[in-house]
Amino acid sequence: MPYPMKYWLRLPLSGGSAWKAVTRAWIAMSSYVIMPASAMTRRMKIKLIDFGVPEDRRPFRPHGNDVGADVYIPYDCTLQPGRIAKVPLGLGIEVPGGYAGYVFPRASMAEKGLVCELPPVDSGYREEIHAIISNISSQTQELSKGSRVGQLVIPRLSADFVSELGKQRGTDGF
Structure with missing residues (x-):
């Protein structure tokens, strides 16, 4: 055995x-x-770049097995139906090559119709990260300063884009 x-x-x-x-x-x-x-389980250390985020509002994983680290909104914000807000988070990150950062939506916000869009934070990006929040509901939404607005997730990405795959695939798929 x-x-x-x-x-x-x-x-x-x-x-x-x-x-x-x-x-x-x-x-x-x-x-x-x-x-x-x-x-x-392997832990990777990601360097934070300070753009004014308070010490108690840095990305934080509440549980050791959480994939994402909570990120917080630095000010009160009102988001009208169908509108998008670009919310600076007060921090940047140094992502290693082969990885990217994303601010994923929180389930509690998504059920209210507030979702984070997923533009990637590439490994070469060293500026402040923003949460791009869309209000897809029909109601005005209030976000309070210090609220958790998303989860910062850093997945490993691996893809080679080629013009030929070498083997012809069938045409019966969708």
């Missing part, structure tokens, strides 16, 4: 005992590497 039992993939199995035996055998022989969660 290549991995201790506690790291094996466990699925709810249905059907007869023969189905369970076949499924367990397939899981044990599969080519997937099953690792403990602690082996998959």
Whole structure:
């Protein structure tokens, strides 16, 4: 057995005992590497550039396993229906090559009709970051100073854009 039992993939199995035996055998022989969660978590340090953000309003991950860090609005803002606000966050970031930063919408704001647009913060950008907030509701929305307006997420991006892929794909897709 290549991995201790506690790291094996466990699925709810249905059907007869023969189905369970076949499924367990397939899981044990599969080519997937099953690792403990602690082996998959890596922290990356991102340098903040201060554009006037107060110490208590810097990006903050409330829980250690959160993907995004909360970002805050620095002043009161009223957003009319169908309007867009470009809200400076008082900070910049130095994103390493191969990564980009995005201010994702918070679920509590999105359910009110306030969503953050997702322009990327590229690795070479060193200016102040803004949250681009759209009011897609039919009501005027009030944002209070110090409210969490989004979550700063920094995913790794990997893509090569080519003119030829080498293999012709079918035309039956959408």
